[in-house]
Amino acid sequence: MFFDLNIPVPSSSSSSVSQAKKGKGKQAKATTPSASAFSPSQVNALESRIDLLLQLGYTVLAFNQVVDKKVDTKSHCNVLDSLLPQLKQRPGVVFLKRLTIILDEDSEKGFGLINANIPIFNSYDLISLLPTSATTFSLACLTHSLPSPLTAHIISLPLTLPRLPFRMKHTLIRTALKNGAVFEINYIGALGGENDPCLVTADAAINDSSAKRNWWAASRELCRVTKGKGILVSSGAIADADLRAPRDIGNIISLLDVPQNTARDSMSTLPRSLVRRAETRKTYRAVLSEPKVVIPENPSQPKLSASVAEIPLNRVSNGANVGADIAVHDVLAAQGSPESGTVNERDGPSGPVAIPHANGQKRPREDVEKQAVAPPVDHETRKKKRKKNKEGRGPTIATGGAGS
Amino acid sequence: MVRFKNRWLLVEFIPLHQGENTALNGQQIFNALKQSILANFGDTGWGAVGMSLNVTYFSPVTNICIIRVARDHHNLAWAALTLVTAIGASRYIPNVVHLSGTIKHAQLAAVEHNRKAIARYRSLAKTPAAYHDSFEEYLETSSKEIESLKG
Numbered sequence: 001m002f003f004d005l006n007i008p009v010p011s012s013s014s015s016s017v018s019q020a021k022k023g024k025g026k027q028a029k030a031t032t033p034s035a036s037a038f039s040p041s042q043v044n045a046l047e048s049r050i051d052l053l054l055q056l057g058y059t060v061l062a063f064n065q066v067v068d069k070k071v072d073t074k075s076h077c078n079v080l081d082s083l084l085p086q087l088k089q090r091p092g093v094v095f096l097k098r099l100t101i102i103l104d105e106d107s108e109k110g111f112g113l114i115n116a117n118i119p120i121f122n123s124y125d126l127i128s129l130l131p132t133s134a135t136t137f138s139l140a141c142l143t144h145s146l147p148s149p150l151t152a153h154i155i156s157l158p159l160t161l162p163r164l165p166f167r168m169k170h171t172l173i174r175t176a177l178k179n180g181a182v183f184e185i186n187y188i189g190a191l192g193g194e195n196d197p198c199l200v201t202a203d204a205a206i207n208d209s210s211a212k213r214n215w216w217a218a219s220r221e222l223c224r225v226t227k228g229k230g231i232l233v234s235s236g237a238i239a240d241a242d243l244r245a246p247r248d249i250g251n252i253i254s255l256l257d258v259p260q261n262t263a264r265d266s267m268s269t270l271p272r273s274l275v276r277r278a279e280t281r282k283t284y285r286a287v288l289s290e291p292k293v294v295i296p297e298n299p300s301q302p303k304l305s306a307s308v309a310e311i312p313l314n315r316v317s318n319g320a321n322v323g324a325d326i327a328v329h330d331v332l333a334a335q336g337s338p339e340s341g342t343v344n345e346r347d348g349p350s351g352p353v354a355i356p357h358a359n360g361q362k363r364p365r366e367d368v369e370k371q372a373v374a375p376p377v378d379h380e381t382r383k384k385k386r387k388k389n390k391e392g393r394g395p396t397i398a399t400g401g402a403g404s
Numbered sequence: 405m406v407r408f409k410n411r412w413l414l415v416e417f418i419p420l421h422q423g424e425n426t427a428l429n430g431q432q433i434f435n436a437l438k439q440s441i442l443a444n445f446g447d448t449g450w451g452a453v454g455m456s457l458n459v460t461y462f463s464p465v466t467n468i469c470i471i472r473v474a475r476d477h478h479n480l481a482w483a484a485l486t487l488v489t490a491i492g493a494s495r496y497i498p499n500v501v502h503l504s505g506t507i508k509h510a511q512l513a514a515v516e517h518n519r520k521a522i523a524r525y526r527s528l529a530k531t532p533a534a535y536h537d538s539f540e541e542y543l544e545t546s547s548k549e550i551e552s553l554k555g
Contacts, residue, residue, distance in 0.1 A: 055418070056499060191487060241420050241495040248486040248500050255483050 002246040003271035004053060005062040005098060005126065005154070006186060006234035008196040009079060010042045038079075043086050049240055054093065056245040060275070062096035062126055062234075066198040069104060071112030071120065078123045096275065098126040100156060102202045103136035113150050121150055126278050128154030128184065132204055134166035141172040145181035147286055153278050154232060156184040158204040159218040160195065160211040168225045177230045180277055182270060183222055186236030187249050189215030193242035220256050228258040232274065233266040410456065411478035412510035414502040414517065415485060417467040420495050428491060430462040433469055436491040441484040449484070452477040460507075461514070461553055465542055466521040468501070470510050470553070478503075507553060514550050518543060 053061060063080050080097040087095065099121070101111055113121070121127060129144060129152045131137035144152040155176060157164065176183075188195060192212035195205035205211070223231065233253055237243050244252075246267045253263035280286035417428065437457065441450050456474035463469070473481040485498050502513035522539045529537075 052418070052497075056497075191489060193489070241489060241497060243497060244486055245497075245499045248482070248498070251479060251482045251500075252486055255479065 001060070001272065002058045002267050003060045003062075003275075004058045004235050004267075005060075005096070005232065005271055005274075006064050006156075006184070006236045007049070007053075007061055008198075008236065008238050009063050009065055009083060010038075010045070010238075038083055038086065043083075046083075047088060049243070050087070050090075050093075052240055052243060054090070056243060058246065059092060060094045060096065060271070062098040064098045064100055064196075064236075065124075066100045066102065066196060066202075068102050068198065068202045069106050069111065071099075071101060071117065073112060073117055073120070076112075076120060078120070081123060096125040097123065098128060098154075099124040100128045100130055100154075101152075102199070102204050103129055103131045103133070103140065104202070105133050105135075108133070108135045108139070113144060113152065115150070118149050122282060125275070126154060127152040127281075128156050130156040130158065130199075130204055132158055132161075132165050132202075137166045137168075138172055141176035141181070145176045145179035147179070147280070149281050151180075151278075151281055153181055153274055154184050155181050156186070157218070157222060158199075159185065159215050159222070160189045160205045161203075161218075162206075162210065162214055164218055164221070168221065170225060173225050177226065182230045182232040182274055183226055184232045184234060185219050185222065185253070185266075187233055187244065187252065188236045188242050189219070190252055191237075191242050191244070193237055194239055196236065196238055216256075223256045223258050228262045230270070231258070231262070231266045232271055233263075234271075409475040409505070410472050410507075411475050412460075412504050412507055413471040413473065413478075413482060413485065413500055414504070414510050414513050415469045415471060416499045416501050416517065416521075417469065417491070417496040418499055419467065420497065427464055428462070428467065428496075429464070430459040430469065432491050433462065433471075434459045436488050437471070437481070437485055440488045441481065444484050444487050445480055449477075449480055453481045457481060461550060463518070463546055463549075465546070466518055467496075468514060468517060468521070470507075470514060470550075472507075475505070511550050511553060515547050518546055518550075 050061065063083065065079055067076070078097070078099075084095055084097070101107070101113070103111060113127070127150070129136075129140040131140045140152060140155050144150070145155070173183075189205075189211060192209070195207055195211075199205040200207055206214075231253075233249055235243055247264075250260075250264045250267065253266060254260050256263075258266075276288075280288060417433070434457070437459075438450070438454075441453065441457075445452075453473055456472065458472040459469060460472050461470040471481070471485070482500060482503070485500065488498050489495060501517050502510060504510045504513065522543060525539065526537070
């Protein structure tokens with residue numbers, strides 16, 4: 001299972017922006033520009049590219065819409081929403097929608113990634129930022145990588161520029177990685193192929209002969225500062241001839257002094273966990289599955305009844321549930337994960353409350369908990385782990401035997 | 405002493421435009437690969453792999469090719485192969501199907517890949533199930549040819 005999370009969409013943002021400018025605001029909004037944004041020939045070209053990518057072994061493809069400087073609330077439209085239904089559905093292949101915002105000095109004051117615009121961003125599966133100045137780079141690493149409905153999980157860098165416009169400080173990189181962001185390398189730079197015209201006009205990429213050597217220098221630097229962790233590799237190619245098979249790219253990435261397994265993971269395991277993490281943008285406090293409560297056969301323990309009396313009244317909605325409710329809270333607290341499934345907090349604005357127990361501590365005595373409930377089983381995470389173990393083997397290398 | 409060890413790359417060159425499939429040959433592939441190594445890794449790079457680099461087999465029907473290279477720097481040769489964008493005037497996508505340490509497994513993988521490629525051609529041609537085409541013969545001759553290769 002290999003991922004290509006950057007497939008540029010032909011003339012995406014430029015068409016919608018120019019149309020909005022012509023119509024001057026309201027008129028352009030009334031006539032939805034997205035409907036006629038893609039001609040049949042463009043769709044056919046994309047279809048053949050998808051076939052090619054499938055032949056090369058990719059199964060999850062993300063189409064990328066690029067926006068320059070900032071997301072304009074009035075004129076912005078999601079061109080991918082109109083594109084994806086036009087594409088032929090293939091069994092076992094996933095299409096994702098991705099938005100890239102190019103940040104420069106003008107975007108330092110704000111570029112539309114704010115709470116008021118959540119509906120716009122919720123229509124995308126992935127959000128990525130492409131900083132081209134020091135300030136926006138630290139914004140992307142520190143502010144926009146924090147978990148929220150607007151997290152930009154991918155930080156893309158202008159690797160083909162003669163010199164990176166900022167220094168990649170260790171603290172910034174570390175914070176971004178800790179928050180779960182990843183850094184993207186587009187392998188199109190290694191081949192010296194043609195870049196997305198949107199990036200070229202925004203000065204985030206160049207198309208001349210020096211692009212290739214800039215790419216090798218900048219990517220090596222990126223691999224050095226990240227120590228090979230959190231590197232995502234995707235194509236970013238607009239010409240079919242610049243696509244390559246995942247294993248070949250894995251080999252190219254391993255030339256950047258990245259361990260072989262990391263190079264391979266950058267197209268398989270890492271993007272998969274990234275897509276899963278990006279899904280949590282749309283859920284309540286990043287809860288993907290509700291923990292299952294196992295209600296014990298004999299819930300009325302003498303010691304629990306003492307603690308029931310101290311619980312605030314609005315929590316005691318159903319007498320039978322109380323024991324289980326506390327247990328869930330305790331198990332979660334013991335796991336120390338504030339974002340994984342807080343059943344209690346959903347019913348009211350009361351927020352997390354440490355419930356006092358009979359023994360005067362935050363956690364009940366061991367024996368009480370043992371008798372009261374069996375710990376909830378999180379099927380979701382278990383399945384995920386098992387999948388990870390199963391997932392693919394390295395490139396087929398058969399050694400041994402007689403050579404020449 | 406340890407014997408000399410090789411890596412065998414089984415490469416498929418995917419033509420971009422199916423129609424104008426101008427005949428490719430092993431020599432052209434070798435030259436393209438050499439140019440790519442010289443351009444990307446320079447003289448030292450060519451010096452590391454040049455002696456052992458060898459195009460052992462090429463099939464023009466399915467565009468597959470077996471390349472031999474010394475094990476020490478096979479990553480370099482592989483990377484240079486990936487960075488090849490055009491052979492002659494037409495553009496191809498090099499796709500390494502299999503990488504093996506013995507020619508035996510390169511042969512097995514080549515025969516298997518030939519079958520898959522022929523199956524794909526047939527599904528594109530949409531001929532009836534029992535139709536006998538020239539591919540049948542090709543599969544037999546190519547399998548024999550591949551199996552007769554000697555490291």
